[in-house]
Amino acid sequence: xxxxxxxxxxxxxxxxxRLRLEAxxxxxxxxxxxxxxxxxxxxxxxxxxxxxxxxxxxxxxxRPELVxxxxxxxxxxxxxxxxxxxxxxxxxxxxxLVKEMSTLVDAGRAYEANVRAFNTLRSMALHSxxxxxxx
Amino acid sequence: MDLTTEAxxxxxxxxxxxxxxxSANIANxxxxxxxxxxxxxxxxxxxxxxxxxxxxxxxxxxxxxASVALHGVVHASDAxxxxxxxxxxxELETASAEFQSLTTIMSRRFAxxxxxxxxxx
Numbered sequence: 001x002x003x004x005x006x007x008x009x010x011x012x013x014x015x016x017x018r019l020r021l022e023a024x025x026x027x028x029x030x031x032x033x034x035x036x037x038x039x040x041x042x043x044x045x046x047x048x049x050x051x052x053x054x055x056x057x058x059x060x061x062x063r064p065e066l067v068x069x070x071x072x073x074x075x076x077x078x079x080x081x082x083x084x085x086x087x088x089x090x091x092x093x094x095x096x097l098v099k100e101m102s103t104l105v106d107a108g109r110a111y112e113a114n115v116r117a118f119n120t121l122r123s124m125a126l127h128s129x130x131x132x133x134x135x
Numbered sequence: 136m137d138l139t140t141e142a143x144x145x146x147x148x149x150x151x152x153x154x155x156x157x158s159a160n161i162a163n164x165x166x167x168x169x170x171x172x173x174x175x176x177x178x179x180x181x182x183x184x185x186x187x188x189x190x191x192x193x194x195x196x197x198x199x200x201a202s203v204a205l206h207g208v209v210h211a212s213d214a215x216x217x218x219x220x221x222x223x224x225x226e227l228e229t230a231s232a233e234f235q236s237l238t239t240i241m242s243r244r245f246a247x248x249x250x251x252x253x254x255x256x
Contacts, residue, residue, distance in 0.1 A: 011225050129239040
């Protein structure tokens with residue numbers, strides 16, 4: 001594993017954490033919006049591509065992506081809502097707010113850690129240039 | 136020039152181009168409909184590998200090939216994904232680290248040549 005691939009690893013980490021943050025914010029944002037009957041709301045999740053080997057999984061060509069999955073429904077009785085169905089039930093996506101909030105915080109911290117790792121590696125790489133330059 | 140100097144020069148040009156592309160992407164990040172640009176260094180990397188492997192490659196030949204290897208390698212990416220700023224800043228930083236390493240190597244090399252000419256430290 002050379003220096004370039006460690007840089008690529010940090011870059012992958014940053015992108016992945018940003019997507020996790022995006023997914024969690026999206027899920028929190030739609031938590032209280034009623035879904036229309038035909039189309040259930042979709043929850044986002046960030047996934048890393050599956051590939052054999054650590055190097056290939058986080059290398060230059062691997063890109064994390066967001067996938068959407070149908071959310072479980074939560075039915076609320078509210079006949080006055082325009083989105084209510086025949087029986088007066090409104091369906092909301094079932095979002096685990098505790099999970100999403102902790103993902104939000106966790107992703108933010110992990111993002112910072114990745115930035116720190118990148119900076120450390122960069123200053124190491126630049127310091128290695130000073131080897132042997134008699135001072 | 137000799138082979139190593141030409142190889143380092145090609146490397147420097149690659150790092151510069153990388154930084155240029157990243158800067159252009161950052162500058163245009165908020166332009167509607169802008170698609171991130173990418174540089175494809177396949178040809179240049181192949182050239183460097185060839186210089187390493189093949190004994191027939193010398194400095195002049197590498198200089199000649201390197202002058203065209205970096206033409207037209209920048210193109211807009213296919214994906215309609217918006218520019219992600221952290222990615223671009225990271226590209227910029229990586230390119231800068233690369234550039235600094237290569238310039239240091241180059242100056243060490245020239246110092247060695249100077250030493251050989253002067254004959255003393």
